[in-house]
Structure formats: structure tokens, C-alpha cells
Amino acid sequence: MELQLWVEGADPVEELEDLGDWLSQEPELRGRVKPAPAIPSEGELGGLPDVLIAALGGGGLASALAASLSAYLSQPRRRSVRIKMKGPQGQEVEVDAQCAGDAERLLRIALGQAEGSQ
Template sequence: MSLSPAEEPPLRISVDDRPDDLRSLADWLRREDQLRGRVSFRPAARPGDGEMGGVVDVLSVAFGAGGAGAVLAGTLSTWLASRRADLKVTVTARDGAKVELDARRVRDVAEVLRELERLAHGPDQPE
């Protein structure tokens, strides 16, 4: 079941093949005052008998004005820096634009902030 464009959250976050890490990230994000109540865990629909397909759980993040995008980016950067295992996080905007973050290569927090702000606001909106 797919959502209509109006029902899609502004951002979806997935962690490749690591549901425990995604739950950990959800906990980190929910501790932030500006994100509280804006983060929801959406388990993926499981394939039916005889169906093939990858199963990816996602976090949905909704936010408006007030700097929540910067809080999301900062929290995500801090969370990635705290991980001991290699992992890849994908942040997808409503329009399908994506940023993939490899935990082995998160060195430039400012760049992560810029990319997530761009996704949150879209290419045609001022930051």
C-alpha cells in the first residue's frame, strides 16, 4: 500500500538491513525537544508467501518551521559518529531526492547539515 503524495512525510530515513540501528536512531531523535512527536517508526510491509523483495523499515520525520531540520541533521550526525559498525543511512525527501550517508565517511558535519536542509526544504525553497 503506497501513500498519496499529500500523506508522505517530508523525510523518510532508512538504515540498510539494520532494524536495531533504526530503532536506536528513532530513540535519539525522539529525545530532541524540537523533534518530539514528529518521528514515527514505520515497519515495512512484509512480502507475502512466494513473493520476493527487500524489507526496509523506515522512520518518518515531519517538521515545520523553527529549525527542526538543523536539529535533525545535527542529531543524525552525532548518532552516526557514535556507531561502531559500518552502516549506510538513506534520507529520502517527499519528492524522491535522496542523501546517502556512510557511517565510515561522516567527517564533515556541516556538509551533512547542508544536504539535509536541502532535502527538508526542497530545491526551490530558501533555507
């Protein structure tokens, strides 16, 4: 099961790279969260990724991702960052510092695993 993550903030590309680095430090998530291949625009040699793809299965990986996102957003310098998530059925949610404590519930909605998902 794949979950797409992208960042809205002052510098989305830098924040996405920072988030990817943060998540790669989590032992349970190592190797499971990677930048999506960027498709270059016409005339470009390459592009910068704007989405991370998290490959989640069983074994509590969704909980580990949610806990890591919550910790990431709870850092004082993350106040203006918003992380959007899109699940395999197209369900989209967003989480920011004000609702970081709800990260797991929101992630499960995106994955279609919680009440409130349609």
C-alpha cells in the same frame, strides 16, 4: 514536509530502531519521527518497519534533525552505518560517519532547500 530515513549497516532493522530511539530523545524532534507502518508480506501477520518518517516544518527542525544525525553517526560504534534520506520530491542523499559534518547540507538537499537540489 516529510523526510524518509532508512539505515544500511550490519543489522538495518536493529540500527533503524536504535536511530528512532536516539532521535526520540531530542526534545525538538519528540513525536515528529516515527516508524512508517510496515506492510506485511503475504502470509505474515505483521512486518517490521524499515523506514522512519520525520515530519519537519519550520522552526529549525531540519537543523535539529541534522545535528542529531551528525552526533549519532559520530559515535565510534556507528562507523559502518549509513543513513539514507529521501525528501518529498524524491531527492535521495546518504550520510555516514565520514561525512557526518555535512548532515545539514545533505538533509537540505533531500528536502529541496539547498543548492544542488533539482
